[in-house]
Amino acid sequence: MRNIFLFIRQYFNLITFFILQLICVISLSKFSKTHEAFFSTEANEITGSINTQYNKLNRYFTLIEANKELALENTKLKDALKTNFVSSDSTRVIVADSLIKDTLNRYRKYSYLPALVVNNSVSQESNYLMLERGAKQGVKKDMGVVGPLGIVGKVVSVSENYCVVMSLLNRNSKVSAMFKRGKEQNASNISWDGKDAHYLTMEKVSKAVDVKKGDTIVTSTYSPSFPSLLMIGTVADIKTDAIGNNYTLKIKAATNFSALQHVNIIANHYYEEQYRLDSLTKKQQLNLSTSE
Amino acid sequence: MSDLFKNIIRFILFLFVQVYVLSRVPSLHQFITPYLYFLFILWLPFSINRWLLLIVAFAFGMSTDYFLGTPGLHAAPCVLIAYLRPFLLNLFIAQESTEQSFVEPSVKSMGWGPYSFYIALLTFIHHFYLVLIEWLSFGTFLYFIGKVAATTGVSLLLIFITEMLFFRKAKYRTNAA
Numbered sequence: 034m035r036n037i038f039l040f041i042r043q044y045f046n047l048i049t050f051f052i053l054q055l056i057c058v059i060s061l062s063k064f065s066k067t068h069e070a071f072f073s074t075e076a077n078e079i080t081g082s083i084n085t086q087y088n089k090l091n092r093y094f095t096l097i098e099a100n101k102e103l104a105l106e107n108t109k110l111k112d113a114l115k116t117n118f119v120s121s122d123s124t125r126v127i128v129a130d131s132l133i134k135d136t137l138n139r140y141r142k143y144s145y146l147p148a149l150v151v152n153n154s155v156s157q158e159s160n161y162l163m164l165e166r167g168a169k170q171g172v173k174k175d176m177g178v179v180g181p182l183g184i185v186g187k188v189v190s191v192s193e194n195y196c197v198v199m200s201l202l203n204r205n206s207k208v209s210a211m212f213k214r215g216k217e218q219n220a221s222n223i224s225w226d227g228k229d230a231h232y233l234t235m236e237k238v239s240k241a242v243d244v245k246k247g248d249t250i251v252t253s254t255y256s257p258s259f260p261s262l263l264m265i266g267t268v269a270d271i272k273t274d275a276i277g278n279n280y281t282l283k284i285k286a287a288t289n290f291s292a293l294q295h296v297n298i299i300a301n302h303y304y305e306e307q308y309r310l311d312s313l314t315k316k317q318q319l320n321l322s323t324s325e
Numbered sequence: 326m327s328d329l330f331k332n333i334i335r336f337i338l339f340l341f342v343q344v345y346v347l348s349r350v351p352s353l354h355q356f357i358t359p360y361l362y363f364l365f366i367l368w369l370p371f372s373i374n375r376w377l378l379l380i381v382a383f384a385f386g387m388s389t390d391y392f393l394g395t396p397g398l399h400a401a402p403c404v405l406i407a408y409l410r411p412f413l414l415n416l417f418i419a420q421e422s423t424e425q426s427f428v429e430p431s432v433k434s435m436g437w438g439p440y441s442f443y444i445a446l447l448t449f450i451h452h453f454y455l456v457l458i459e460w461l462s463f464g465t466f467l468y469f470i471g472k473v474a475a476t477t478g479v480s481l482l483l484i485f486i487t488e489m490l491f492f493r494k495a496k497y498r499t500n501a502a
Contacts, residue, residue, distance in 0.1 A: 045376060050404060053383045057386075057401035083392075155351065158459060161394040
C-alpha cells in the first residue's frame with residue numbers, strides 16, 4: 034500500500050498529464066460522434082452570452098451586405114405574392130393565412146422561425162454557427178437553417194436560449210440536393226472538402242444526368258429538414274471521376290457564409306412522424322434479417 | 326501589478342484575440358490557420374508548480390475549445406506543451422542564475438538563442454499534435470505535413486511580431502515581491 038502511494042507521489046505529474054490527455058481525447062471523440070454531448074450544457078449559455086456582446090459590435094461591419102441580401106429577399110418574396118397573379122375567375126378569393134389547414138385542404142408542413150446569428154466561423158475544418166433561439170423558443174435538433182440567399186445548415190444541438198448549427202462548411206455536413214432544371218434528375222449529397230468557403234462539392238452524380246455549368250442546385254424532396262427547391266448554389270466546375278461512372282461537381286455556394294446575420298430556422302411539423310416511420314422500417318428489416 | 330493578476334489579464338486577452346480575431350480571419354489557404362493563444366502557456370512564470378501548470382493549460386485550452394466549438398482539440402496540445410515545458414527550460418537555462426533572478430521566460434532572461442529554440446520547438450510540438458488529432462478524423466498525408474509546416478511558420482511569425490510589439494521588461498525577482 035505504501036509503495037502505491039510512493040509511486041503516485043513520484044509520478045504525480047505524469048499521471049495528471051495522462052488523465053488530462055484522456056479527458057481531452059474522450060470529449061473530442063464523444064463530440065464528433067454525437068455533437069450534442071457537450072453543447073447542450075451550461076457552457077453553451079455562457080459562450081453564447083459573450084458572443085452576443087461581441088456580435089452587437091461586429092454586426093455593423095457586415096451591415097451593408099446584410100441589408101443588400103435582405104432587400105433582395107424582400108423583392109423575391111414580393112414577386113411571389115399571390116396578389117401579383119390575377120385569377121380569371123373572380124368569384125374565388127384566396128386567403129393566405131397561418132392556419133394549420135387552409136380552405137383548399139392543404140396542410141402546413143413547414144414554418145419559419147427567424148433567428149439572429151451570434152457566432153459564426155468559416156476558417157475552421159468544422160464550422161459551426163450559434164443562433165440566439167433555443168428550446169424555449171421552439172427549436173429542436175435536426176431543423177434546417179436557411180439564410181437570405183440559400184440554405185445554411187442543420188441544427189445539431191439546442192440549449193435553453195441558444196442553438197448550434199452545423200454549417201454546410203463542415204466536413205461532416207451532408208444535405209440531399211438535386212438539379213432545379215428537370216426535376217427528375219437524380220438526387221445526391223452536398224458536402225464540403227474543407228478548402229474554400231465559397232465552394233461546396235456534390236459527389237456521385239450519375240453521368241446519365243445532363244449537367245451544364247451554371248445549373249442551379251436546390252434541396253431535394255428527400256430531406257426531412259428542408260422543404261424542397263430551396264437554393265443551395267450553382268455548378269461552377271464539372272469533374273469526371275477516375276473510377277466509376279460519376280461526375281464530381283464543384284458548387285458555388287449561394288450563401289455568403291462570412292456575412293450571415295439574420296437566418297430562418299425551418300420547423301417541419303411532420304418530422305417526428307417521418308423519423309419514427311423511417312426508424313421503424315429499419316428495425317423491422319433488421320428483425321427480418323436476424324430471424325432468417 | 327502582481328504576477329497572478331497579470332496572468333489572469335493575459336489569459337483573457339490571449340483567449341479573446343485567438344477566438345475573435347485570429348480564428349475569424351478569412352483563411353488564405355486551407356493550410357494556414359493563425360494560432361497565437363498557446364503563447365500564454367509559454368509565458369507563464371518559472372516558479373509555477375508543475376501540477377498547477379498542467380491544470381492551467383488544460384483550463385486555458387478547454388476555454389478556447391468552448392468558444393471554437395471543438396471540445397478537447399486545443400486542450401490536448403496545450404496540456405502536452407505544458408508537460409514538456411519544464412524539461413526544456415531545465416535544459417536551456419542555468420538553474421541557479423536565471424530561475425532565481427527572473428520571473429518568466431523572455432528574450433532578456435534566457436538570451437536570443439535558447440529562447441527562440443524553446444519557442445520554436447514547443448510551437449512545432451503543439452501544431453504537430455494538433456494537426457495529428459485533426460488528421461485522424463479526416464485528411465490526407467500531404468495535408469498533414471503541409472499544415473504542420475505552414476501553421477508553425479505563421480505562428481512563429483505572429484510570436485515574433487508579438488515580442489516586438491509588446492516588449493516585456495525582464496523583471497528581476499526580489500524578496501519584496
